[in-house]
Amino acid sequence: MTLDSQLTMVDRYFVKKEYGGYHNVFVSTFGDEGEHWDSFRVVDGEFPDQKDLDKYDGFAISGSSHDSFKSDEWILTLCEIVKKLDEMKKKVLGICFGHQDATKPGSFFGNNIPDRIAILKLHQDEVLGLPETSKVLAYSEKYKVEMFSIEDHLFCIQGHPEYNKEILFEIVDRVLRLGRIKQEFADAAKALMENMQADRKILETICKNFLKGKSFNQSRL
Numbered sequence: 653m654t655l656d657s658q659l660t661m662v663d664r665y666f667v668k669k670e671y672g673g674y675h676n677v678f679v680s681t682f683g684d685e686g687e688h689w690d691s692f693r694v695v696d697g698e699f700p701d702q703k704d705l706d707k708y709d710g711f712a713i714s715g716s717s718h719d720s721f722k723s724d725e726w727i728l729t730l731c732e733i734v735k736k737l738d739e740m741k742k743k744v745l746g747i748c749f750g751h752q753d754a755t756k757p758g759s760f761f762g763n764n765i766p767d768r769i770a771i772l773k774l775h776q777d778e779v780l781g782l783p784e785t786s787k788v789l790a791y792s793e794k795y796k797v798e799m800f801s802i803e804d805h806l807f808c809i810q811g812h813p814e815y816n817k818e819i820l821f822e823i824v825d826r827v828l829r830l831g832r833i834k835q836e837f838a839d840a841a842k843a844l845m846e847n848m849q850a851d852r853k854i855l856e857t858i859c860k861n862f863l864k865g866k867s868f869n870q871s872r873l
Contacts, residue, residue, distance in 0.1 A: 666822045678712060681814040682745070682859050694730050702736065710743030710863045713753060715812060720749050720777050727753075738806060743863055746808035748775055771798075771811030772820050772850045774827075774841075778810065807862045813855035817845055 667674050675691040683689055690708075692698040695718065700708070713730070720727065734753060737744050746753060769790065779797040782788070786806075790799035798810045812820070821842060828838045 667819065670818070674714070677814050677819070678714065681856055682712065682863060684860070684864075694726050697726055699729060699733065702733070705733075705736065705740065705742065708742070710745065711737060712745040712863075713747065713749065714814075715748035715775075718749065720753055738802065741803070741805045743865070744806045745859055745863060746806070747814070748773075748810060748812060749777075769851045769854055770848060771809070771813060771855060772815045772817070772845070773811040774820060774823055775810065779808075807859070809855075809859075813850075813852060813859055815850075816852070820845060 667677060671677050671680075675689070679687075679689045690700070692700055695716065713734070718724070718727070731753060734744065778795055779800070782797060782800055783802065786800050786802045788797055788800050792798050795810060799808065801807045815823075824833075824838050824841055827833050828835065833841075
């Protein structure tokens with residue numbers, strides 16, 4: 653199982669200090685004991701060799717502060733790899749940027765499908781259109797596509813099931829320092845998150861069920 657890692661909006665030094673790196677955040681959330689996860693920083697041109705793709709059971713594409721609609725070389729290369737993985741019917745979990753970059757209903761949600769799921773989110777881009785082969789699995793009042801799947805091998809989520817409040821607050825502070833948001837927006841976002849709890853256990857189960865080959869229907873976030 654491999655982790656295709658983007659440059660994320662998280663302060664990498666904070667995450668490394670507190671959690672041992674963003675790779676560990678992903679593996680601890682979605683991995684199981686005994687699994688081996690490789691990490692590739694595709695934003696720096698690190699990609700798995702195409703001849704090695706078949707040896708992996710699944711792939712995860714993380715978030716990024718980059719514009720998913722740009723034509724940077726690494727983004728185009730990543731898109732080509734995703735197309736290849738789609739053709740190979742390889743498991744691909746796309747989160748945030750990974751969701752913006754790319755069925756039949758099953759039961760990744762398990763036996764008890766929730767009506768609503770709370771998830772931590774911080775993003776600018778969104779998915780506006782989907783391939784004919786895709787199925788919308790979750791939506792919200794603001795966004796028509798919060799989760800979608802293609803057959804049973806691609807599953808994409810706009811929010812961040814791997815984040816906790818501590819990581820998200822660090823992201824808000826970083827984006828504020830970069831001048832991308834205003835102080836009042838940052839304060840409002842933190843206040844909103846302070847009084848809400850994400851359904852991390854449910855989201856973790858959904859993602860792990862997908863990666864482990866288990867079988868969802870539509871839910872509203």
